[in-house]
Amino acid sequence: MDHQTLTSPESAELRPRVFDSITQLLPKVLGREIPAMSEDMKLMSELGMRSASMLELLLEIEDDLEIQIEVEDIDDAAMTSVGDLADFVAGHAIIDG
Amino acid sequence: MTAIEAVASYVPEQRVSVEEVAGRLGLTAMQTRLFRRFLGLAEIRLDPDGSLLDLLSAAVSRLAELRGRERLVRYVLYARAMPVVEPYPVNTLRELCEAFGLGHAVSFTVTHHACATGLLAVDVAGRLLAGDGDADSDAGALALVLTGEKAFTRDAQYVPGTSVFGEGAAACLVSLHGARDQVLAYASSIRGEFDGRLDAAPEMASRFEKEYPASLAEAIAAALSQAGMSLADISLILPHNVNALSWQRLGRRIGFPADRVLLSNVPVTGHAFCADAFINYTTAADRGLLRPGSRYLLAAAGLGATFSAMVVEH
Numbered sequence: 018m019d020h021q022t023l024t025s026p027e028s029a030e031l032r033p034r035v036f037d038s039i040t041q042l043l044p045k046v047l048g049r050e051i052p053a054m055s056e057d058m059k060l061m062s063e064l065g066m067r068s069a070s071m072l073e074l075l076l077e078i079e080d081d082l083e084i085q086i087e088v089e090d091i092d093d094a095a096m097t098s099v100g101d102l103a104d105f106v107a108g109h110a111i112i113d114g
Numbered sequence: 115m116t117a118i119e120a121v122a123s124y125v126p127e128q129r130v131s132v133e134e135v136a137g138r139l140g141l142t143a144m145q146t147r148l149f150r151r152f153l154g155l156a157e158i159r160l161d162p163d164g165s166l167l168d169l170l171s172a173a174v175s176r177l178a179e180l181r182g183r184e185r186l187v188r189y190v191l192y193a194r195a196m197p198v199v200e201p202y203p204v205n206t207l208r209e210l211c212e213a214f215g216l217g218h219a220v221s222f223t224v225t226h227h228a229c230a231t232g233l234l235a236v237d238v239a240g241r242l243l244a245g246d247g248d249a250d251s252d253a254g255a256l257a258l259v260l261t262g263e264k265a266f267t268r269d270a271q272y273v274p275g276t277s278v279f280g281e282g283a284a285a286c287l288v289s290l291h292g293a294r295d296q297v298l299a300y301a302s303s304i305r306g307e308f309d310g311r312l313d314a315a316p317e318m319a320s321r322f323e324k325e326y327p328a329s330l331a332e333a334i335a336a337a338l339s340q341a342g343m344s345l346a347d348i349s350l351i352l353p354h355n356v357n358a359l360s361w362q363r364l365g366r367r368i369g370f371p372a373d374r375v376l377l378s379n380v381p382v383t384g385h386a387f388c389a390d391a392f393i394n395y396t397t398a399a400d401r402g403l404l405r406p407g408s409r410y411l412l413a414a415a416g417l418g419a420t421f422s423a424m425v426v427e428h
Contacts, residue, residue, distance in 0.1 A: 046144075061320060068323050069275020072148040088152050089362050089372075093324075 032107040034082060039099055039106075042077040046070055056100035071096055075106070084110040116240025117292030118426065119256070120179035123396040124172035125282040125383050126161035132384075135278050139268060149278060154358025154377065158280025158384035160265065166199065166206045167213075169262045173283035173389075174214055180258070180287060184215040189242050189257040192223045193235035195387040195416065196263060196270060207260075216258065228416025229354050230302065232284075232388035233424045235259045237300045239288040259286040261389040273385075273417070274313055277356045280384035284392030298409070299340035299425040301333050308419035322419060326360075329421045331368050334413055337423035347409050348425070351375040352394040354414035355385045376403070390414065404428040 040054050047064065060066045066074070075086050087109045095105035132155050136146035149155040161169065170192075174180065180187070192207045200206060211221050224235040239257035246255065262283025265271045271279050305325070312319040338344060345368060353361050358380045365372040376394045386393060391412040398404050405428065412424040 061324075065316065065320070067275065067316070067320055069145075069148070072152050072275065073144045076144050076147055076151060088359060090366070091359075092363065092366070 028107045028110070031082070031084075031110055032103060035078065035106045035110075036099070036103040038078050038081045039074070039103055042074060042081060043099075046074045046077060054099065056098065056103070058099045060096055060098060060102060066096075068096075071102075074102075078106060082110075086110055115290065116236065116244075116297040117289050118236065118295035118297065118395075119287040119289050119292035120177060120294070121284060121286045121392050121395045121399070122173055122176035122178070123282065123284040123389065123393040124169070124176055124262075125159040125280070125386070125393065126164065126169075128160050128162070129157045130160050130280075131157045132278050135271065139272055141272075145275065148275065149357075152359055153277070154380045155278055155384055156381035158265070158278055159382075159386075160281050166262075166264050167209055169264065169281060169283045170206065170210055170260050170285075171213065173260065173262060173285040174210065174258075177285040177287060180214075180285070183254075183256060185218070186254045186256045187216050187219045187258050188246070188255050189239060190216055190219045190221040190260065191235040191239055191257060192221070192260045193231040193388045194223055194225045194261075194263060195229045195231060197225045199263060199266075210260075219258070226418070227302065227304070227420040227422065228418045229356075229385070229387055229390070230414040230416035230420040230422040232259070232261045232286075232391055233300065233412055233414055233422045234302060234420075235261075235388075236286065236288055236297065236424065237302075240290065240297060243288070243290045255289065257288040259288055260284070261286075261387065261392055263387040263389075273356075276360075277385045280386050282383050282386030282389045282393050284389045284396070286392055294428070295404075296427045297424060298343075298427055299337045300422070301336035301340060301424075302420060302422040303329060303333050303336070305329060305419045305421070308417075312417070326415065326419075327364050327367055329419070330364060330413065330415050330423075333421040334368065334411065334423040337411065337425050341409075341425040343409065343425065345370050348411050349374065349405070349408040350398060350403055350410040352391050352398060352410060352412050353377070355380045355383060355390040355394070356415070357385075388414075
């Protein structure tokens, strides 16, 4: 099956849904409640996430939003804050084409 | 100069999917899915009825270049990720030496570089031969480096969120004057601050994850610097098979194309402890990826932590 990366307008449209999804799924992945989640919240230093839990979160987002995420390009910058991760996912989501 | 004269490898026939391994370990559905979906791991090879002696013997049996030259082997080095694998007085290495006509050789285990110990053992083998002082008059002297371990405990089967271990073995003949694969440089860095159980020390685990790519990149740069080369001189990287994603990310970080890191065994064998680089060598050789004069790089990281790289000219 062919896959296509989302165009910029599609990514922009997806971005808020990704943020909402992260907000909803992070407590599940971390196994605890997170009060006052924000775009700037640091995934590793504040929330204690590690690469394994980050990948689990990406899988949960894929299921939740019915998308696939290209992870080959993921780097430290993409995993810094909740907002950075939302940007990365919206920019690296692929749809069946 | 240390030279790798010949390499033979063996992986058991039985294929076990990562899902099956995860089921035995009691991992969650998400912990299981990320292996195949993101890390490029699909199956491992196991020989549940075979012993450690069976595993290592299978690799040595395939090393045709050893036949008839056993008396020339002065040292047999068993490079191991795990320091202890059998109870005293069981000594698989000595049993293997006796079985293959190597009983006269000095044999010992090299360890404490975890999964990077295989590269250390090649370096140690070359140093021992050179240190004998008669290298010029006895150009035929050899050392045999063995790698391969049984995935026999939970810790020996799985690194959380990172890798799944499989069984595989390699036998590597080292000399000082071989023309096949000359070792141009070896660099290794030990980061003792990462010694400990990653799953029991989350802070240390986070720091290790953060520093892993830079530390491995530094080891690669150090080996290249020793050899007076840059990455542009390297045609191929033969990695440890911890997972595909970490190598894709490292390749991008150091500016080396991912398609020139031999990752095709990752979904087939999983991470076979110290044997990965040598199993990958035989794959590269079989596929004609090593051309005369081409330079390639063996690279590995070990928990504990060690970061190592070796530059070799084919």
